[in-house]
Amino acid sequence: MAFGFNYESSGGDIIPIVKFDARAGRFFRIDRSDGVNNPVDITTGFKAVMDFENIEVGFINFPAGSAPEFRVAPIGQPMPENPGGKFRQGIRMMLKLGKDCGGDVREIASTAKAVLGAFDSCHTEYVAGAKANPGKLPVVALETTIPIVTQGRDEKGNAVKTTNYAPVFKIASWVDRPADLVFSPKNGGDATPAPVQAASTAPASPPSTGSTQVPPPAAAASSEDDFG
Amino acid sequence: MKNPFEVHDIQHLSPSTCNLFTSSLATFVMNKCLKKTSTVGPAAYRGTAVEDGVAHGLFNLDASLADCTKVALDKFNTLASFISGEKVDKERKAIPDMVEMGLRELRGYGVPSSAQGSVSLDIEGLLVPMIGYYDFEWEQHGMLTDLKTTHALPSKISQPHARQVALYRAARGDNLSARVSYVTPKKHATYALENAREHVEALGKIGLTIQRFLALSDDPMELASFVVPDTDSFYFNDPVSRQQAFEIWGI
Numbered sequence: 001m002a003f004g005f006n007y008e009s010s011g012g013d014i015i016p017i018v019k020f021d022a023r024a025g026r027f028f029r030i031d032r033s034d035g036v037n038n039p040v041d042i043t044t045g046f047k048a049v050m051d052f053e054n055i056e057v058g059f060i061n062f063p064a065g066s067a068p069e070f071r072v073a074p075i076g077q078p079m080p081e082n083p084g085g086k087f088r089q090g091i092r093m094m095l096k097l098g099k100d101c102g103g104d105v106r107e108i109a110s111t112a113k114a115v116l117g118a119f120d121s122c123h124t125e126y127v128a129g130a131k132a133n134p135g136k137l138p139v140v141a142l143e144t145t146i147p148i149v150t151q152g153r154d155e156k157g158n159a160v161k162t163t164n165y166a167p168v169f170k171i172a173s174w175v176d177r178p179a180d181l182v183f184s185p186k187n188g189g190d191a192t193p194a195p196v197q198a199a200s201t202a203p204a205s206p207p208s209t210g211s212t213q214v215p216p217p218a219a220a221a222s223s224e225d226d227f228g
Numbered sequence: 229m230k231n232p233f234e235v236h237d238i239q240h241l242s243p244s245t246c247n248l249f250t251s252s253l254a255t256f257v258m259n260k261c262l263k264k265t266s267t268v269g270p271a272a273y274r275g276t277a278v279e280d281g282v283a284h285g286l287f288n289l290d291a292s293l294a295d296c297t298k299v300a301l302d303k304f305n306t307l308a309s310f311i312s313g314e315k316v317d318k319e320r321k322a323i324p325d326m327v328e329m330g331l332r333e334l335r336g337y338g339v340p341s342s343a344q345g346s347v348s349l350d351i352e353g354l355l356v357p358m359i360g361y362y363d364f365e366w367e368q369h370g371m372l373t374d375l376k377t378t379h380a381l382p383s384k385i386s387q388p389h390a391r392q393v394a395l396y397r398a399a400r401g402d403n404l405s406a407r408v409s410y411v412t413p414k415k416h417a418t419y420a421l422e423n424a425r426e427h428v429e430a431l432g433k434i435g436l437t438i439q440r441f442l443a444l445s446d447d448p449m450e451l452a453s454f455v456v457p458d459t460d461s462f463y464f465n466d467p468v469s470r471q472q473a474f475e476i477w478g479i
Contacts, residue, residue, distance in 0.1 A: 024402035024425070039423065145403065165403055207423035207430075211384030214407060214420045216336030217369045 015107045018042070018095065022112040025145035025165025029102050036205045040102070046142035047098035048106075049175060052126040053137065054183040055119075059083060060090035060111050068109065075123075091119055096181045098139075105180050114148050114166035122169040133174040137181070141172040232442035233356045236261050240348075240359045243392040246434040249441075250388075254457035255464075256438075258472060261448035266469040269462075270308055274319035274326070275377045277304035278411070279363060281323070282330035282375060283343055286364065289335065296331060297324045325413035326377050333409050333416035334364065334373070341367035347399035351432040358435060362396040371405040372396055373418060381415040387427075391434075394427035452476050 017030050027046045028039040058072030058080040071080040072092050090111035097103055110116065126138050145165040154160045233239070238260055249256045258264050281300025285291050300323050308316050342365045348357045365372040374393050385393075385408045397406035406421040421427070445451050457464060457473045464470045473479070 021402075026403075041420075041422070147403070163401070207426035209385035209387060209390035209427070210408070210419045210422040212420050212422075213417050214405075215418075216334075217371075 016104065018048075018097065018106045018108045020108070020110060020112070020115050020167055022110075022114045022164040022166070025147075025167075027101075027142065027167075029097065029106065031102075038208070042097070042101040043142065043145075045098070045100045047101060047172065048095040048140055049137050049178055049181060050122070050126075050140045051094045051137060051177075051181055051183055052123050055091055055093040055123065057091050058089075059087040060092070060109055061085070061087045062111065070109070089116065091116060093119075094181060094183055095140075096178045105178075112164065114164045118167045118169055122171070125171050129171060129174065135176065136174040137177050138171040139173045139175055140169050143168045143170045230443075230446075231355045232439055235446050236442050236448065237263075238356065238442070240356045241354070241435050241438065242359050243388065243395055243431060246391065246431055246438070247388040249438050250434060252458070252461060252463045253455045254452075254473065254477070255469075257448065257452045257455055258457075258469075258476060261442070261451050262476065264472045264476075266463065266472075267466050269465065270311060270316045270319040273304055273307040274323060276307060277301065277323055278326045278330060278377045279375050281327040282334060283364070285327070285331045286334055286337075286340055287343070289339060293328055293331065297327050300324075300327045322377075322379065322413045326411050329411040329413070329416040330375060330377075330409070333411060333418060334375070337364075337366050337369060337371075340364040345400075347396050349395055349399045349428075351435055353439075354432065354435045355439060356435075358395060358431060360392060360395050360399075362393070362400070365400065365404075369405075370403060371407060372400065373407040373409045376408060376410045378410055378412055381410055381412045381417060385419050385421060387430075390421060390423075390427045391431045393421050394424040395431055397421065397424050398428045449476075 016032065018027060019030065020027050026041055026043045029042045031038045031040055055075050056070075056072035057075050058070070059082050060072065061069040061083075063069070063086065069083075069087070070092060071083055071087065072090070073080050088111040090109060092107065092109040094105060094107055096105050110119075122138075122140060129138065130136075145167055148164050148166050150162050150164070152160055152162065245256070245260065248259070255266065259266060277300045280303045281296040281298075284299040285293075285296040288295075301320070304320055304323055308320070343363060345362050345365060346359065347362060348359045350357055362372050363374045372393070374389065374396070376389060389408050393406040393408055397404050402424070406424060407418050408421065409418040410416065441451070444454065456479070457477055459470060459473055459479065464473055
């Protein structure tokens with residue numbers, strides 16, 4: 001197994017991933033079938049049991065078109081040395097998606113500042129609540145996303161604005177650790193590349209256009225509480 | 229470096245221009261380089277007319293179906309005032325039902341926050357902006373949609389339509405939900421766009437290909453010499469376009 005995790009129920013040694021696209025402000029589940037990655041938008045009603053107990057922090061490099069590189073360690077342990085170059089500060093964590101979002105165990109990793117801040121805040125809330133909920137993990141819901149506009153200049157010196165979206169999480173409830181959400185430390189805290197993530201940056205097939213019929217907002221069904 | 233778009237007097241690209249380039253290069257050269265315009269047929273007029281009727285019903289939620297249909301038919305009759313025939317009659321006959329289906333599909337969203345909004349997107353490396361006009365946006369719902377009329381309901385968004393609404397989304401905000409609403413005389417459906425960023429990238433690739441093609445020559449007739457029209461295609465149905473093709477290519 002590439003990462004040393006034990007998630008047999010989610011399909012061999014490839015750990016499926018979830019990613020938050022900060023430019024779009026959307027959560028995607030990356031489903032893989034027949035060697036093809038299919039992003040599925042799970043922003044609406046996003047909810048997951050997050051394994052903050054074993055969140056890893058450090059430095060991550062997401063090179064375009066090839067596998068990501070991790071230099072991470074469990075939170076609380078000494079931070080790995082910054083390899084420099086294109087490595088950026090980031091986090092990696094396992095989570096179990098709510099039923100409406102897919103229901104399986106996945107990995108999320110990010111170096112986007114807007115995303116790290118959201119996880120940082122949620123981790124603080126987790127630490128504060130963990131004492132009153134011993135042995136439990138938080139069910140984290142996406143409350144909203146907020147635009148973060150940064151201003152800079154392009155190569156010609158013209159003023160440009162960039163908008164990213166930061167997730168706003170809230171802990172909806174606390175649950176016992178799901179049986180399939182099992183964390184196994186990686187050797188040396190320096191994981192080998194994640195093949196699923198690598199493939200997701202280089203799609204091997206034409207993108208789908210959309211065949212899911214959607215009703216007007218008033219007719220949309222309300223989301224259920226996945227974790228009761 | 230010369231800007232090939234300036235050379236050929238092209239100020240911008242649009243998804244429809246990109247789609248024309250991919251589906252009939254000869255028509256692209258004829259229209260955009262040689263500036264010989266083709267007339268659009270009654271099907272295009274029907275689309276414009278239905279959109280007007282549906283827009284009337286969306287911005288006036290109390291408007292009756294009869295009122296909305298009248299708006300649509302008046303528009304169609306104006307646009308098609310110089311053409312006639314079986315195809316025109318067929319499209320005119322379909323309009324009332326299409327307006328009704330469009331209202332059934334979209335009135336549930338409420339009054340749009342805007343319609344026919346122009347968007348413009350700068351694509352890296354492309355020397356002209358990519359522009360377009362979206363049909364309806366509901367800012368309150370964080371979504372926009374383009375209304376498409378057709379005689380057979382598709383089961384998914386077509387590639388050209390995906391590129392079109394992906395552009396709108398990229399220009400208006402990546403946080404928007406982009407959709408395409410299809411109506412036929414009997415059915416209606418709205419599909420959510422997937423993989424928006426990839427479709428914008430595809431649009432960019434087509435735009436850059438157009439740019440490279442235009443850079444092959446400053447002479448539009450030389451560009452015409454690189455392509456051959458399929459004169460059986462619907463692009464050359466209208467006699468004027470067919471004659472123009474004959475004059476340009478001799479076939």
